[in-house]
Amino acid sequence: MTLREVPIGSSVTIKKLNGTGATKRRIMDMGLVKGVEVFVRKVAPLGDPIELTVRGYELSIRKADAELIDVE
Amino acid sequence: MIIGLAGNPNSGKTTLFNDLTGSSQYTGNWPGVTVEKKDGKLKGHPDVTIQDLPGIYSLSPYTLEEVVSRQYLVHEQPDAIINIVDGTNIERNLYLTTQLLELGLPTLIAINMVDVLEKTGVTIDTKKLEKELGCKVMTISALKGKGTKEAAKEAIRLAKAHEVGKRPEIFSGDLLKAIQEIEGKLDGDMKRWFAIKLFERDNKIIQDNNLNPDLKTVVEPIINKIEDEEDDDAESIITSARYEYITNLTRQCVVASKKQTKSLSDKIDSIVTNRYLALPIFAIIIFIMYYISVTTVGTWMTDWTNDVLFGEIVPNALTALCSTLGVADWMQHLLIDGVVGGVGTVLGFVPQILLIFVFLSILEDTGYMARIAFIMDRLFRKFGLSGKSFIPILIGSGCGVPGIMAARTIEDEADRRMTIMLCTFIPCAAKTEIIAMISSVFFHGSAWIATSMYFLSLAVIVLSGIALKKTRFFAGESAPFVMELPAYHLPQAKTVLMRVLERGKHFIVKAGTIIFAVSVITWFLMSYTPTLQYIDPESAAVSKSILRYIGEFIAPIFAPLGFGNWEGGVSVLIALSAKELAASTVVVLAGKAGVATLFTTMGAFSYMILNLFNPPCIAAMGTIWREMGSRFWAIFAISYQLVLGYVLSFITYQLGSFLFYGASLGIGQIVAIGLVLGIIYMVVRPGYREPVGELVNA
Numbered sequence: 001m002t003l004r005e006v007p008i009g010s011s012v013t014i015k016k017l018n019g020t021g022a023t024k025r026r027i028m029d030m031g032l033v034k035g036v037e038v039f040v041r042k043v044a045p046l047g048d049p050i051e052l053t054v055r056g057y058e059l060s061i062r063k064a065d066a067e068l069i070d071v072e
Numbered sequence: 073m074i075i076g077l078a079g080n081p082n083s084g085k086t087t088l089f090n091d092l093t094g095s096s097q098y099t100g101n102w103p104g105v106t107v108e109k110k111d112g113k114l115k116g117h118p119d120v121t122i123q124d125l126p127g128i129y130s131l132s133p134y135t136l137e138e139v140v141s142r143q144y145l146v147h148e149q150p151d152a153i154i155n156i157v158d159g160t161n162i163e164r165n166l167y168l169t170t171q172l173l174e175l176g177l178p179t180l181i182a183i184n185m186v187d188v189l190e191k192t193g194v195t196i197d198t199k200k201l202e203k204e205l206g207c208k209v210m211t212i213s214a215l216k217g218k219g220t221k222e223a224a225k226e227a228i229r230l231a232k233a234h235e236v237g238k239r240p241e242i243f244s245g246d247l248l249k250a251i252q253e254i255e256g257k258l259d260g261d262m263k264r265w266f267a268i269k270l271f272e273r274d275n276k277i278i279q280d281n282n283l284n285p286d287l288k289t290v291v292e293p294i295i296n297k298i299e300d301e302e303d304d305d306a307e308s309i310i311t312s313a314r315y316e317y318i319t320n321l322t323r324q325c326v327v328a329s330k331k332q333t334k335s336l337s338d339k340i341d342s343i344v345t346n347r348y349l350a351l352p353i354f355a356i357i358i359f360i361m362y363y364i365s366v367t368t369v370g371t372w373m374t375d376w377t378n379d380v381l382f383g384e385i386v387p388n389a390l391t392a393l394c395s396t397l398g399v400a401d402w403m404q405h406l407l408i409d410g411v412v413g414g415v416g417t418v419l420g421f422v423p424q425i426l427l428i429f430v431f432l433s434i435l436e437d438t439g440y441m442a443r444i445a446f447i448m449d450r451l452f453r454k455f456g457l458s459g460k461s462f463i464p465i466l467i468g469s470g471c472g473v474p475g476i477m478a479a480r481t482i483e484d485e486a487d488r489r490m491t492i493m494l495c496t497f498i499p500c501a502a503k504t505e506i507i508a509m510i511s512s513v514f515f516h517g518s519a520w521i522a523t524s525m526y527f528l529s530l531a532v533i534v535l536s537g538i539a540l541k542k543t544r545f546f547a548g549e550s551a552p553f554v555m556e557l558p559a560y561h562l563p564q565a566k567t568v569l570m571r572v573l574e575r576g577k578h579f580i581v582k583a584g585t586i587i588f589a590v591s592v593i594t595w596f597l598m599s600y601t602p603t604l605q606y607i608d609p610e611s612a613a614v615s616k617s618i619l620r621y622i623g624e625f626i627a628p629i630f631a632p633l634g635f636g637n638w639e640g641g642v643s644v645l646i647a648l649s650a651k652e653l654a655a656s657t658v659v660v661l662a663g664k665a666g667v668a669t670l671f672t673t674m675g676a677f678s679y680m681i682l683n684l685f686n687p688p689c690i691a692a693m694g695t696i697w698r699e700m701g702s703r704f705w706a707i708f709a710i711s712y713q714l715v716l717g718y719v720l721s722f723i724t725y726q727l728g729s730f731l732f733y734g735a736s737l738g739i740g741q742i743v744a745i746g747l748v749l750g751i752i753y754m755v756v757r758p759g760y761r762e763p764v765g766e767l768v769n770a
Contacts, residue, residue: 017308022134026554028311029130031164034304036315045350046450049553055163058341058557060446065554 003038003066008050011039012071019068027065031055038071074121075114075227076145078172079156080165081127082558084184088156088214089124090570092224097574114224122224123150129164131171133276136485143280145175146262151231152178154223156214159183159196160559162326166318169205170242174268176261178230179207179237182223186211193329201325207237215564239264242317246301247309250294257290258283271295272307337439337559344440350447357440362466365427370470371501373423382416402606410595415588421473421691422580428467428474429572432481436571437563441481442555449553455534456541457494458487458553464495465533472496472692476699477575486546492699493540493709494533496688499525502651503684509655510680513667525684532685535755536716542759545708590690594649597622612663619645632740633682633718634675634725647683649690654683674733678725686717723747 006012014036017024031054032038039053049062077092079085089097093112114120125144126137133139145153155172157165162183172179183196202209208226212219229235243251254267269277270291278285295306302309344353364370387408394404435441445459452459460482468475475495482488499507504522511521540546597619599606607613614620623642630640639661647654662670671679687693687710697706726744729735 016304020305022132023554025130025132025134025307025311028308029132029167030554030556031167031315033308033312033315035312042345043347044345044446044450045347046447048450049446051345051446051557055161057161057164058559060442060553060555060557062449062553 001071003040003052003069003071004050004063006040006071008040008042011037013037014069015072016070017068018070019065023065024068027061027069030059032059032069073119073228073231074123074148074150075224075231076123076125076150076153076177077156078125078141078145078153078168079127080129080158080161080168082556083127083156083158083161083165084214085124085127085156086570087564087567088154088182088184088212088220089122090567091214091217091220092122114228117224117228120224120228128168130168133274137483139276145172145177146265146281149177151234152180152227154227155179155181156212157181157183159185159189159194159211160192162196163315163318163322166321167314170240170314170317173205173207173237173239174262174265176236176239176265178227178233178235180223180227180230181205181207181209182219183209183211184214187213187216187218192335195327195329197325197327201321204321204325205237205240236261240317243313247298247313250298253294254291257287268310271298272310335559337561340560341443341557345443345446350443354444354447357435358463358466361428361431361435362470365424365431365467365470365474367470370424370427373427374420374471377423378416378420382412382420386412386416405599405606406592406595409599410592411588413591413595415591419580421471422576424471425474425477426572426576428478429575430568432463432478433568433571434563436481437561437567439558439560442557445553445555446557453553455537456487456546457490457537458482458484461487461491461495464491465498468495468498468500470501472500472688473695475500476692476695479699480575489700489705489709490537490540490546492696493712494536496692496696496713497529497532497536497685499529499684500651500688502689505652505655506647506680506683509659509667510676514671514673514676525680529684532716532720535751536712539751539754540712542754542757544760547760590694591649594646594690598646612660614642614657614660630682632725633721634678634729635671637670639670640675640679644679644682644686647689648687648693651683651689654679672729672733674725674729677728678721681724682717682721684717685713685720687713719747719751 001012003012003014014032014034016034017028017032032052036054041051041053041058043050044060049060050066052059052061077085077089089110089112092114094115097110097112108126110124111121112124114122123144125141128135128138128141131138131142131145144150153172153175155169157169169181181201183198186196189196196211198209198211208230210219210223210226212223214220241248251264251267251271254270255263258266260266266277266281266283270283270287271294273288273295275288277283278288298309299306304312343349390408390412391404394407399407432441435444441460444462447459448462449459452461461479463481464475464478466475467478472495475498476492479488479491479495482491507522507525511517511519515521598614598617599608600618601607601616602618602621607616619642620638623638623640623645626645627636627638627641630636630644639658643654643657643661646657658667658670667676688696693710696709700706700709722740723744726735726740727748730737730741735741
């Protein structure tokens with residue numbers, strides 16, 4: 001399953017990050033690395049991006065990028 | 073002595089910087105790039121400079137801020153680093169800390185927002201943290217100014233003693249062995265830092281530090297071995313290892329005594345970014361901001377400064393003074409019309425700009441600005457802009473100058489440049505006067521003209537965004553929208569005020585000098601005949617001015633647009649000093665005959681289009697120049713506007729006169745059709761793709 005498919009209001013654990021380059025590094029730098037627990041808080045009014053809670057703070061990423069993150 | 077201030081965005085770095093330096097700060101750009109650079113003298117220590125680094129999350133090679141920061145840290149080597157850490161968001165903040173500690177510089181960790189931590193019942197064991205991280209750890213509250221002086225004093229001590237702590241061992245097992253192996257091939261204080269960067273295949277580090285390029289091939293087998301073992305790429309392995317270390321560390325050092333309940337910030341957020349309420353709330357906030365700063369209070373203040381202060385009070389006082397002193401006539405005109413007129417144009421905008429900055433700073437300081445980007449992102453990224461581009465465009469509909477300045481809140485360089493280029497296309501208050509004049513004289517005051525101009529300008533912004541995004545200049549991934557949504561808090565009067573004053577000062581000093589010079593030149597050209605006789609530029613006598621001859625000289629340029637007379641040419645030029653003059657000048661020049669004698673209907677329409685999409689007034693161009701921070705980008709933006717204004721006006725006139733006024737199909741029409749096809753091509757063609765693995769162009 002990817003992070004994009006996770007229903008709002010549920011928690012998952014990150015398994016693997018796909019993709020390359022700047023965006024992937026940025027996502028990892030923000031603390032979304034293998035093994036961390038992520039709570040999907042909400043989706044923006046226009047349907048994208050989504051808001052996550054990770055390591056005790058709020059982070060917003062686009063659905064296209066969430067799709068590159070495998071979770072369980 | 074130089075002390076570098078490093079930390080995450082939203083960690084309270086600016087507040088700490090302001091607290092430490094007071095009013096002695098100096099703001100500029102990093103050489104060659106437009107990332108803001110700030111330094112200031114530590115209060116009470118004229119020999120200690122505090123260098124504020126951009127707010128960063130990491131020292132990766134991917135963003136401009138990060139590259140600038142790490143180059144500064146590696147090459148300039150401040151005498152000590154104060155690493156400010158947001159105590160309420162400690163895991164992610166310590167991630168940067170683990171990287172800073174590898175630089176081998178004396179480092180002090182200042183844990184900020186301890187007051188908030190106390191309230192929420194979280195305690196941080198600083199002694200233990202100090203032991204684990206091997207460097208001095210202190211707690212501060214930058215906002216309340218608690219502990220900041222002590223932290224600065226300690227940093228000075230560390231710098232003087234050049235006390236570099238014992239670096240914590242973040243890595244373990246085979247990864248550690250691999251890094252040590254690479255380290256063995258290097259030397260110097262920073263070899264650990266370089267070793268990790270080499271392991272991450274950070275090629276920029278080799279370029280920037282003149283390392284032996286062969287190292288790359290030497291270390292490759294070492295990296296491959298670990299990558300195979302871990303079944304992951306090197307960058308991910310390093311990042312995961314850092315966070316793993318931090319998770320263990322905070323488990324030992326951070327204790328939450330109370331159970332965390334839903335905070336006030338969460339409650340606010342569940343309302344303001346609620347699926348259904350978010351857009352209406354957003355609309356109300358924007359309306360209030362726009363209403364106060366653009367249509368009411370801001371305009372009253374600006375009108376008063378322009379019409380009363382610099383229209384009556386100052387000129388009258390100066391006239392009186394001049395006649396008492398017996399100053400020569402030409403000198404008096406230069407002072408009053410040229411200098412006061414010029415400076416007045418600049419200062420007239422100041423109240424409006426300051427008001428808008430007050431609102432913007434409040435939006436930023438409360439944390440709502442990040443939510444605006446969150447709400448609007450989907451819409452704006454479709455045409456190459458960011459969610460935050462909305463505000464500059466909106467403010468631009470009042471006045472382009474504060475609109476351009478509002479783009480400062482956009483972090484991503486490409487988005488910001490694009491926003492600066494495009495936000496003045498929206499008709500500002502002055503341009504609406506041109507629309508009003510043309511529609512009343514030529515179109516029986518039809519409201520359709522104004523409405524269609526707003527839609528046209530929106531279309532121009534959107535299509536320009538799409539087309540420009542496909543060019544080499546703006547290509548590449550739009551900045552990853554991986555954005556922190558900071559907790560809401562009440563705006564701090566001090567923070568807001570500091571930011572407003574700082575931005576206001578920028579405008580007055582930098583843009584002001586350009587506007588001032590150009591205003592004086594324009595005044596001279598309008599007020600003198602070629603034989604240097606003074607004439608009143610606001611009377612019909614302007615037809616004898618130097619400007620008239622310039623107008624005649626350039627008139628042929630405007631002939632393909634349908635108004636090849638000197639009046640048209642001159643008014644386009646004059647309009648560059650203030651857009652509303654495009655309307656008043658043609659009225660003055662046409663005299664009793666009336667404006668309708670100067671233009672055909674189609675020519676008038678084309679004249680309006682040219683003035684709307686041409687570069688904005690001098691004040692706005694000066695601001696573009698200043699805000700772009702680079703000559704290339706300023707020229708690029710203004711040239712784009714020049715070409716676009718001309719092309720749109722040309723197409724309008726040529727095709728309009730063919731379609732509606734029975735002009736025959738000639739060379740002009742064919743060129744216009746070609747241009748339309750060209751524009752369509754620019755919009756629909758596949759975009760330029762940057763070669764994979766390119767770094768940001770620093």
